[in-house]
Structure formats: structure tokens, C-alpha cells
Amino acid sequence: MTQKNRLPEGGRIDRTRPLGFLFNGRRYTGFAGDTLASALLANDVHFVGRSFKYHRKRGILGSGAEEPNALVQLELGGRTEPNARATQVDLYEGLIASSQNCWPTLEADLGAANSLLSRIYPAGFYYKTFMWPPSFWMTYERFIRRAAGLGRPPREPDPDRYEKAWRHCDVLVVGAGPAGIAAALAAGRSGARVILVDEQAELGGSLLSRKGAIDGAPATHWLDTALGELRSLPEVMVLPRTTAYGYYDHNMIGLIERIGDHRGGSNGGVPRQRLWHVRAKQVVLATGAIERPLVFSDNDRPGILLASAIETYVNRYAVAAGRRGVIVTGNDTGYGAALALAGAGTAVTVVDLRTEPTGPQHETARARGMEILAGHTVARTFGNGRVTGVEVMPMTADGEGVVGSGRRIECDLVGMSGGWSPTVHLYSQSGGKLRYDEALAAFVPGNFRSGQHLAGAVRGSFGLGAALSEGFAAGAAAAEAAGFRAAAAPVPAVEGYEPAPQRMLWVLPSSKPLGHGGKNFVDFQNDVTAADLKLAVREGYRSVEHVKRYTTTGMGTDQGKTSNINALAILSETVGAAIPAVGTTTFRPPYTPVTVGAFASRDLGDLLDPIRRTPTHGWAEKVGAPFENVGQWKRTWYFPKAGETMHAAVNREVKAARTSIGIVDASTLGKIDIQGPDAVKLLNWVYTNAWDNLAIGRSRYGLMLDENGMVFDDGVTTRIGENHYHMTTTTSGAPRVLAWMEEWLQCEWPHYRVFLTSVTEQWATIGVAGPNARKLISELTQDIALEDESFPFMSMKEGHVAGIPARVFRISFTGELSYEINVPTSYGLALWQALMTAGEKYEITPYGTEAMHVLRAEKGYIIVGQDTDGTVTPGDLGMDWIVSKKKPDFLGKRSLARADTRRDDRKHLVGLLTQNPSEAIPEGAQIVGELKPRPPMKMLGHVTSSYYSPNVGRSIALALIEGGRARIGQELHAALPDRNIRVTVTEPRFFDLEGTRVNG
Amino acid sequence: MPAKTRYSIFSLVRNAFSYHENWEEAWRSPEPRPEYDVIIVGGGGHGLATAYYLAKEHGITNVAVLEKGWIGGGNTGRNTTVVRSNYLWDESAHLYEHALKLWEGLSQELNFNVMFSQRGLLNLAHSPHEMRGLARRVYALNLNGIDSELLNLEQVRAMCPILNFSPKARYPIYGASLQRRGGVARHDAVAWGYARGADARGVDIIQNCEVTGFQISNGKVHGVETTRGTIRANKVGVVAAGHSSVLADLAGFRLPIQSHPLQAAVSEPVKPILDTVVMSGAVHVYVSQSDKGELVLGAGIDSYNSYSQRGSPKVVEDMFGALVELFPIFSRLKVLRTWGGIVDVCPDASPIIGRTPVEGLYFNCGWGTGGFKATPSSGWVFAHTIANDRPHPLNEAFGLERFSSGHLIDEHGAAAVAH
């Protein structure tokens, strides 16, 4: 029958909503409110997976975030998800899951052969072998890789959406157990903005798992009322299925909300998950505690669970996971499971490590006549797969050995409780220091940071009464600290569980030495045993961090939630140091694994990085021009005609600019408005040349250096008024140059009276170049005289072009007669179209960045970032002429005087001509003086720019060559992997050597 | 010094019979002696390798490695393990290539499997401009006799078909450079293997021993103050990575170094899916898959100084964004752990290895985001420098003097992806 372990009544599942699901190809049924784990247990499915290293059979161990074993492959195709924790997967209709790390099937897994050889695979064995023959490592490794890994990665892109958002609040409460809910109530009632989150589908934490009474009624009544009140408070936001995964600086907490997962499949526009960045004035951590397993021989068989999990399955999910139970515990909480099982009709024996057990639940169990074996241990377990029995033995008084003979108890369910560890992960991430509490045998928060409050089990306060009173107090204190007045609230009266003294035995004794019989697992996921830990210590790996890394304890997908404390306690015993001296490993985000896609959210594809568009973008798109990325801008690369190759298009564009007219959108050039009486002082600092005598209306080219003396930007600056300049920069350098000048102004020369403003986007810039440029523009303007005398090279005029108010600059990046027309950006396309129409008779030709690069290279003009790379001085570029000898100082000046920057044999910018005029050297090619049959060869420099130039009628190249200027005329070689190209060193100029063409 | 048992499959089987109860320590934990010939400050991979080569290559065995925490716990233990030698300038190419050659025999030399896996390493280019930069580097490497290839789009596809090859991508892939001999190694094993090798040659490895001051008179070093007392030595080599400035401060000088957080992350382990190392500068991320199955990925540095071994979540989130952009199928994998290290960043993205203003005091630092790959040669040349009181030709260019002379070795291009 189905749901064999489902109890006829009780639990918080919705029996009116049965849900079908597939596990390893078999159909099962559960109910709404189930997790995959509870539904499997309801159907008596315990054996769900294989362990990482030995492929041992593993069952469900826990009931929540701590689960190390029950990892499944969820769903198929693009929605498949490896390593889903069955205890945290909410059941939905049609869910498909399967076991991982087993082949061909879970039952008949070939990898299980590893188990047979497990004796020669202790911790760290791989560091000791697979070294011979050396060439075999890659082969060994292939097998190791296949054996490792757990689930299978998806092979298709993710069909789901993820969102990310920021949120601010006065009080963030993490954990909605009794402590967290009380805190949220206290804070919420004050009017503060409160966010309450819990990773589980249902709020309530331990109240859902444990029987207890508040104010004389079942605790769940209090829970319902409290949640009702919270939901009615307008400034309180309650987020179930939301994990606080990271606690970052200054109270920034990362949350991951699972919105769509429990619905299965797609949900229209609804995102699958949402990542929240919460900036909280105050944080209350009420994250509870996690139960520890006990370490005994073969403690990993399916059917062996945490005691609290058994209790949770009975009380919350109405599942009694077995018919005959044994509970092994060193404390009173383990009895909770025993009583729950007994209540469900399962026969139970309690093996209590304590010689004189106490505690209210123990008393109840004894009163009910339950079999209790005090001072006993579980020496080993039986079963091939699911546990079928345990051997129990009396212990010596010190708990280190066994006495007498063992007794076998047949059972199909074992619960273990090794005490509780407060869930201090977030607290520790925030920088909190831990303190070891001997009585609890646990690390608890040791100090209280400002802006942070703790309540309940996370503090080691394990009683329900304490959880509530601390919760109310923490919530009120947090609200007060955030500036609200919290009225004192009566703390409800509680009956129920209060803790009793426990006994900690970190490894249970048995009749055989450790490691000789079965395996005593500490880290279930990574198959780390107590013997492995001791081996690590024996080999000198004594620091807790070394033990972690050598054995991989705590490095699995559960991050050691159930294993870390046991491991370090065993370590402490082995090295003979106290537990606090051994310390813990570092808690790191995320608390539980977070989907990569949620971190990425929607900033992908076109939204990965903003696309910046110029005014002619749409026009260029329509004519089919491809774009090039320049910084965030899209710039038109070239304008192919139908069927034309890039090469042909660029050749055509380059020729047009020199024979008639080329037109280019140069709007992306950086533009900075500089105003103020000290503007010229600033210019004198940032440029290498002098700026004192520039007349209004005139322009000048400048080179900028960083303080290390290296070229970092260039451009033309124009004086447009008495104290008013218009600076241009390279496209990609624009933000950097403005930031650089602002930094100097504000930090070094705050007394300068200068204002800098980016006006890059205020102006669309259309460049018109070529012998017919003047003619064309004169047809479109009435108020700008274009003759040389009134409008010489390197000057600017204001007026109208095509009826649009314009600033026209007569400057040239092509060496041709050329004008850069700046108009208000919203008229940029209008100007472009006016020019195109009027220019038809000149066969005006739009050109893109590629042609622009060829044109400037023909003239030997540099492109910063292409012909320079941050290691090039003005002298290297042969541009000493632009470095003022007279100015007392400018940025970078002193660096030019250092030994290395003064050397004659630095790399100089030169031209290179190939022997074969039609062959272009690949850019980046290295130049050598002397060819050798094989490397190494001494390199002299490299090719920075290289093109075929239709205007020169041959290929041309610029290169940075050691002592290059002295080599002009020399023959060198571009040494490529597949060929060598003979080249001759020339001046870095190839066209219009006299420079007369700028005058038309 | 008892000779160490050789590690092999045979010793594993033999020890299995005695339940592995007879393995000896990989290294001893001795009390510090009052005096050594050489003290190495910092028990990371570089410090341990230095000690190992001092003993092995120079016969100097009276050496102590002082480590403030646990060996390998600094950047050695928290890096993304990318090993390659594809650097631009001759000086760096030679230094890193020397390391790569040592890597190729390291497991056998140390008799400790450092799992050096030459699975090849792709540097993606997302624009013609980036292609040009890669070409320049590849051609230079070839002429230095170092393996490196330029791949076109189809070749990249063949090597790593799960990348996003859409021409409509915001930053579409144009091609890549490939260094086949590049790959990854097991970071922890490198520290442990060198430690075991050094210990076997007599070096004292002293953990939980923080250097808190230097004994300096007349411009010469005579020893160090530590949390475990004064220890004398006339030669002290400091290899403290992110803490280099702190130690320089104790010795009375400054370094051109800034300590920044650098973050990394692993995904949950999955079956093999990525067989090579992939790095992208424009879509900033680099990723490989470890032998345990996790994706190991690294981010860029945080902009501000920090000694906290953690960084801003924004930086890692951007890294995951970049990962999904490049590998859309990784979206549903889950992030298991994120962490940070403190990297010692030099203005020219190249290390400093050599003498200091204090006689007998040597510094090896400034490896920033990329020194793991150099561990063997860094130790090798540093040992030479300490033993001979002058640099080996391989590290001559990497002295502190370059900051005054201006002869910087600008490797920002090769180190554009922090690793």
C-alpha cells in the first residue's frame, strides 16, 4: 500500500491534496506540505543515495538544511538541478527526482566496488599515489574525475528567470521559530519596518516539530495567532522559503527567496528565485540549533536518522519512519523522538549514554514504561542497506570502553542525538567571536556586536520559555536601537521542554579498536571517518584547518552542519588540546548553496553591460552596418554595400575620404566643459604642452600622461571663451579623463576656481573629411565663413549648419581637409541626413571606425590604447615636440627624467613596410633583427597597427621597436609561427608627408 | 632526520594491513631553536619552496620557516590554482616558464602528488582589440620558446563547446589563446609537498609563530622577534604575501604594495563538464572544474585595501553573472562557498624578489593575484638570491630598484583576469 508509514492523523500536511511524484522512475504519492524527504519516508523509502567516495548506501539523515546524504537530481532537461536536498524540496504534483552518483542504478551501483578497496583509500590517499609513470597522471585523473562529482550538470540553458532586489528595514529577523517570531512581534508592534525570514515553507521552526504548550494551549495556536498579527502589520514583511545566506559588512544581509520552486515548472513572468540585498539597521538572529549525530560503528546505514528528524517526521509530517525504533542519546531531547514514535505506535528502546539519565522527557518515557538502557553504547549496527539491528553494550564508567557482552536489538529505525550546536553561521560571518560552552558542549556566540541581537537556541538557550522571552527582548531592543519605542509585552507562559544535563561522548566505544570493524562516520557526505581524522593528526595535519583540507571534512554541500563539531572534538581528543584551543573552521557564505543564476539575475545578454547608442545608431542599423564595441558604446564599424566584404567596404570608405567626402559619427568622443579663471592652470598640469597663449576660438592638440610618465589620453582642446574651454578625449578614455582631472582638482588644488562638466552627450559630432568637405558645408551654412583666412586649421566657429545651431571645429584625424560639426544631440541625425542628402552629388561616403583607423595610420596618428599600452612615453612616440621644456612641472614630467625613461634604446614608434606590398603583417606580430632556425629569438618590438592602405597602394604598419628611430632603413623580420615577413623600418607616416592636405 | 617512507600505491597497500597506524608525520613540529642560518618568514607555498630549494640546491639546511598560523593557510590555500606561463614581457615569461618546467616534474620530485593537471587554458578574446592583444602575447611567447597558440572561433568551439558562442552576445567570443601546458594543481598539496620535502632535508617548520619585529643594527638584520621568542639569523627572507607591507613596516621601510581582497568561489560538485581552464577578461571570470567536481572560479579584486580575507558580495555576484553569460548551462548549479584572500598588489602587476634596504633581509612579494603558478620558480630564485646575496638572472629585473629607475614590468595585460 502507499504511504505505509503515514500516520492516520496529525501533522501539518494537507491530506485533501495528494501529490504524485516520481523517484528513480517509480510513482509515489505524498501530500501538500510534505518535503520530498517526508514523502519518501511516508512511503518507507529510506535508501536514497550513494556516498561520495565509497558509494555506500545512504538514507535520509535529517529534516532540513543540515542534510548531508539525501541529495537528488531534480527534474529533467533545462530544469534539471543536481544536488537538491530532499529535506528542503517541497513536494509538488509531478515532481521528478532520482538518485545521484550511482551507475547503472542506485541498487546495483558499480562504484560500490570502491567500498571493497576502501582500506587502501584512507584520507588523502591520492597525494601518495598516481605519480608513476609521470605521463599517466592525466589518465588516472580522468577516472578520478568521473568517480567524483555528485549530480549531473544541466546540458541546456536555464529557462527560468531570476530577480535581484534591494530592501531596507529597521529590523531584520532571521529565523521564524518561537524566538524569531517573538522578536518580529515586539519590533513590528513598535511601528518599525520589519522583515522576518525563514528558509522553510512554513513558519514556526521547532514549534512545528515539537509538542509543547504556550499559555495553556498547544504551541501551534500561539503560532497561528502570532503570524496572523504579523501579517496584519503594514510595515512587516514576512518571507517564508527565504534563506539568509550571507551576512556582510555593515548589516547587509543576502537573502534568497524561492518563489517558483515549490510550484514546479514555469510560472509566466514569476521569477523562480529572488535574491534580496537587505540593509538592516538592526538584525535579530534567531536561527536555532542543529542536532549532532553520534559517531559509532557503521552509523551511516539508511534508517539511521537524527533523533530530532524522527520527531519532526512524526509531529510535522505524520510519518513514523519505522516499526521498531532504537534511540541513542546523550541528552534528554533524544527522548522527544522516542515519545513521538511511541505515540505513533512504534516500539522503542532508548540507549542513553548517561549513567543516571534525567530530564522531563526521560521521566515521561520512564513513566510510560519505555525500555531505557542507561550507560549503554551502540557498538555496531547491522543490515545490508536499511538498518536491521544494533548491538548495544554497557560502557565503562569513563565511557571509553565497553564491558560485558553485546545485545542485539532488531530494529528498522535508529535515532541518534549527540546534543545541539547553535546555528551560528551567520553570526560568525558577521565577525562574531564564538565561545565554547562546556555544559552544552557547543560553540555559542561570545560577544554582541552593535546593530545585532540574538535570541533563542542560537544563543544556546534551548528552552522554549527562554526562546520566547529572549525573542521579545531582542525584538524590542532592536526596535529601540532603530529609533522606535517598543512597549513591554507580556511573555507568554510556557510548559514543556526545559533542558537537562547531557553527556558528550564524541566517539562511542565498541569492542573493536577504531577503524578495525566498521566505519565510524563523522562527515557523511564526504565519507570521512573518525579513523581518517586520527590518521591526519598522526601525519602531522594537526591544525583544524589542515584536518579539514586533508580529510575534506565539512567541505561537502552541507558544509559540515552535522559534522564539524564532532570532527574538531575528535581532533581535540587526539591532539590533547581543549576544544576552544582547537577552534572552528571559518564559516563562509552561503549558509546553504545558492543558485548561480540568482546571483546573475537578469543582468545578462544585452543587459550585461549597458549599450550606449549614438544619434545615428538606428540609421546605421537600417543600412546594415555592423557595430564595434568601444567601451560601452556601439560604434559603426563599416558600411558594407550589398554583397561587399569588409575589406572592400573599408577600402572604398578610405578612398572616398581622400578623393571626395567621407562622413563619420564621432559623437562618442569625450567632451568636457571647463570653466573658471584657473582653467588654463589645470590644462597646463594635465597636458604636456603649454596652454597660456591659446586664442579664443583656437584649438590645440594635447597629450596627457599619468604620473608615471606614460601616455594615457590625447585630444584637442578649444578655447571657447575667456575662461571657458571645450576638451575632447578618446571615446573609451572619456570617463577616466574627467575623473582624473576632478581628482586632481578636488584633492590637490581645491583652491583652483574651475568647474568640470561632461558634455559628451550634449553634442552630436559629425566629422566631414575630404577635398570636397568645404564645398559641401558651405552649401549648408549661411553664417559661417569657411575660407582658410577666417577659419583656419585648428579653430572653431559657431553658427548654423543645415539650420541647426552648431559649433564647427576645423580639426582633422584623417589629415584631410575636415570639419567636426557639433550640434545638439537630438538634431544629430537631422544633421547627418542633411549632409548625406546634400552630399549625394559628391558621392558622400559614410565611414566607420575601421576606415578611420586606416586613415589616421596613413598619417601616422596614434591611437592611445592601440599604439600605446601604458608603457609608452611621448618620446617613444617621437612626440617630444609636444612636451614643454619651459613649464616648471606637469603631471608625469618628473618620471620622464628617470634612468629608464631616458634610455635611447627604448621602443620607438616607427613605420614598417613589407617587401610584398599587398601583404599586411598581422597586428601583434613580433619583430626580430636576426632570424634563428628556432626560438628563442631576441624580440625588438611588435606591430601595433597594420592595414592595407588603398591610398598608399600598399600595406602599412606602425610598430614599437627597440631603438627604432636609429633603425630607419634597416631590414627586420616579423617572425610568425608559420612564416616570416621581411620588413623595412620607416618613419611612422605613409601619406601626404608634407601635410598639405588639411588645407584642402 | 629519519628518511621518509616513499609514498606509492605499494606503501598504501602495506599500511592498509596495519590500519594506517604507522604512517609517519609529513613534517615535524619542532620547537624553534635560538639561531638558524636562514629564517624564512611565511609558510606559504613560496616560503616553503624557498626553504626546500635552499636545502636542496644550496646545501643550506639550518633553516626555519616561521608561519604565524598554519602552513599553506594564506593565499596558497585559497587560490584558484591556475598555472600557466603565458606572460608578455621576456622577464616574466622566463620566470613563469621556469616555474612551469618545475611543475612538470614536481609530483615526482617531491614524492607528493600535487595533481598538476595540464588540461590546457583558454584566454578568450571578445573583440578584435582583444584578439590583437592576445596575438601579440602569443607571438612573443612563441619566440621565447613557450607553447601558446591562437585559436579562431571554430577551434575554441571544438575545445569548449559549452561556451556561449552567440554572435549576438553583448561581448561575443572572437577567438582565444591557448596554452596547452597550462592547467591547475592541488593548492594544498603544493604547500604540504614542499613542507615534507624541506623537513626531510632538515628544515624546521614552525607554525603558530608570528614574526612581530626584526633585530636590525647598523643596517643589518640579525634575527626576528616572534610570538615564540627571539630567533637569530643573519639572513631573513620574507615571503608573506598580503602581509608584506606589515613586515616591511616592522623593518622600517615601505613597499609599493597595496593589500586587497581577492575572492573566489566553488560550486557544488558535479560530474565532469568542463575539461579546460577558461578565462575571460571582458566578461570578467575564470573557471575550471576540480577533480572533486566543483567549478572553481575567481573574481577581480575589491577596490579598497583590506586584511580581512573577505570581500564585497557585489564582486562575487558580478563574477557569477559573468559565469552565466559565458556558460548559460551553469545557471542552475549552486554556489557552495565563497571566500577571500589578501593579495599584495604591485603597481606593475609584477612581483618584487630581491634585496631590501636592510642587509641580509630579502623580500619576495607583490605576486598579487597570480603567484601560485610561480611557486616553484619563486622559491628557486629566492633561495638563490638568499644563498648568494644577489639575484639569479631570472629575477634580476624584479628588484625594488625598478620603481626608482622606472623599469617597470607591466603585466596588467597578462594579469587582466585576476588569477
Next chain:
Amino acid sequence: MLLIPCPFCGPRDESEFGCGGEAHIARPTDTDRLSDADWAAYLFMRKNPKGVHLERWVHRLGCRRWFNLARSTVSHEILAVYKMGDPPPASVAGQEARRT
């Protein structure tokens, strides 16, 4: 994720800011007469303390103003914020070398 108190706009998320590194590094005057080593010290050598760091930041996406911050490089706690050109407040001035 730092919450940085811009002295002009108020507390804002770290992502709005740019960090300019060590504060109070005045550019030397008369650089021609400076030795190479002194110039290198200005250009490259940094305190890089483990503890309180005086540094300058710019509110890049906000008011675009530069200001100074005293921040622990260990805990990331922000101890003071003060305007460009002002000396560090007395509360942090002495602590710069302090290791935390």
C-alpha cells in the same frame, strides 16, 4: 558591502563610490630637484596599514565629490569621515598605526 557616509549625500552603498587609496599624499613641489628614490616614494610607496587606514573616496554615482575616510582594514568599521583638505579628526589621528 560597506555603507559609506558621504559627507554630502548621506549614507550610501559602497557600489556608488570609488576608492582612491591612501589619503594625505601631497604631490611634491620642485619635482625636478627630487631624487629618483623620493619621486618613487611619492609615486608608489604606500603605508598599506593593517588597522586604521586614512583613505580617500569619491562619490562616483552621487555628488562626485571626494572626501576622506578613516576605516579599519581589518574589521571594515568606518571610524570617521572628513572633508578633503581637513586633517584627520583627533579621534583617529593617533590610531593610524594601531593594529586591530
Next chain:
Amino acid sequence: MVEPYLRQSALVHRGLSRAAAGAMSGAGIVLSERPFRAMVNLRGEASDAGFLSAVRAAAGVELPLQPNTTQRAAPVTALWLGPDEWLITAPAGEERVLVPALRASFGERHAAVIDLTESRTVIAVSGAHARDLLAKGCTLDLHPRAFPVGACAQTGLARAGALLHLVDEAPTFEITILRSFADYMWVWLADAAQEYGVALRTE
């Protein structure tokens, strides 16, 4: 003056008016472009009473001195941008009046007037989910207690810089961004708004 029809808004290629026709009702978000608004950047000393009165005289508005606030004197609005920086906005075309008037009233004073009308555009985000939408890309606290009507802030939105201004209780946020980013911002907003339902409006 040039024909106004030649003037193109930053989002003209999106054909917003056409798209707005098919607007859905009950959408949680309404998006629109508010193009061509006059925008004049002012620099000057807040402590200089003469500067403040010069602005008052020329633009008829009091400069806000409280960070992140605005002053409105219809049809002009002054937005606080920084300790020595403000943005004066006004209906389309007003920049032609404002700029010369401000320049003239400043005279020799060390203050600057920079016309940025063409540099930027405004996207308005309105509707019940406007705050939720912006919270997807903005680190600011936009809760009414922290960001009331009239508040403004320069900040980051998605991956661009932006100036936010809450103009009414609807709530309607005006987002002023660089023109070249307009398309990016539009696409980002429309995509982010999907889960709430989006309608377009032309202004």
C-alpha cells in the same frame, strides 16, 4: 530656428506612441519618456548669498540647500545634486531663456551654467509597483519614510548612473539619465517590470 520635427528624442526608435496605443489596463507599472525637458546645470557656492539670489532672480526658484531635496516654482524645478551643484529643469525650450538669463545674472561671480538639455532624457516610472521595480536596480531606500515626494538623489540604477526624483504619490519617479543610456534603461525597466504588468504612456 531649425524645424522642431527634426528633433528626435532618445527613444524615438522605440516608437513609443504606437506601442502605447496597445496599453494594458491594471498594469502595475506605467512607463513613459518625457523628452526634451530643459536641463541647466549650475555650479556655485551654497554659502554665497549673492549666488543664491542671482539664481532666484534669473530662474525664479530657490535653490534647495538640503541634500537630496528639490524646490519647485512652476514651471521650474531645482534639484540638489551636490554641495555646489544643482540642476534646474523646465519645460522644453526654456533652456534658451534660462541659460542666458543665469549667465547674465552671475556676471563675474565664480559660478557656472552648463546647458545639459541635450545630454539627458527623462523616463517616468509610475504605478503601484514603481518602488519594487526600482529596488531591483537601486541600492537606495525608496520607502516613503526615507524618500518622500519631492526627494531626489543621484545614484546608480541597474548598471547606469541616474538621477531619481519622486514627483507624486502615484508614485511616479522621474529618472534622468544620459541620453546614450536611454535605450538600455528602457529595456531594463520594461524587462524588470514584467512580473507586475507594464503599460506604456506617451506624454
